[in-house]
Each structure stands twice: as structure tokens, then as C-alpha cells.
Amino acid sequence: MKMNSNEFRQMVRELAMDDRVQKMKTFPQHGSVSTYGHCLRVAFLSYRIARRFGICIDEEAMVRGALLHDYYLYDWHEPGHTRHAAGHAAAAAENARRDFDIGDREFDIIRSHMWPISPGNYPGSREALIVCAADKLCTLEETLFMR
């Protein structure tokens, strides 16, 4: 996925360069893709979906939420993370709120991105629904084709 959009790069630059976000590069996510790479891909696909279909949204909040959606900061492949699938979205949302100046919308995007696997947390905005869908598409692609 070529992130050939200056506007997108501008939007993610500050957050993506942050050392704490960069730390996600040290954790593998799916196949050969790091958690950082995965988050960046989800952010860009969300941006493209919204643009492609002309969906009226808060682009910056969506991209920031997408970039932090897996900000749980551990390697889920290691033993001891048996509740990862159900619990990491809430953990990532709390971490993001602790470390960055995010609003309620970003918080909800992160917390609800595992819907319907964590069924209680329904995406509460168009931004959250787009990120939730983009996450699943990227996960599928990374797991099947990026090994």
C-alpha cells in the first residue's frame, strides 16, 4: 500500500514521529508487519475509504484514532496475553488517553475497533465504523499475503 498522499502524511507526521508511537515498531502484529506498520496501514486505508466514498467525517480525528488503535504496547504472541483479542482495544484506548491529547472521538475509535469481537463496544461514529472495517481488511491482507 503506497501512502502517496501529502495530505495524509501531513496529518500523521507529528504523532507517527513520537517515540512512544515509534515503539510499536518493535512489536510484530500480523505476518511480517509490525504493530506500527499495521496502524499506519489502517490509518491510510481509513483515509482512502472516506475520500473514495466522500464520507463527511472529522478526518484528523479518524486518522489519529486509527494510528493509535493498537497502542497496547506488548507483543501479543508472547505467553500471558490470552485475553488479548477481547481486552487490547480498551487497553490501547487507556494508553492513548494517558500519553496523548486525544478527544472522546479518538478514544471511542480505539476502544470500539474490535467490534463485534468485543460486542459491548459498538463504534459510536462514522469515523469509528470506518476504522473498524479498515482494521479487518488490513488484518486479512497482512495475515494472508504479507508473511
Ligand SMILES: [Fe+2]
Ligand atoms: Fe486491534
Ligand SMILES: [Fe+2]
Ligand atoms: Fe488492528
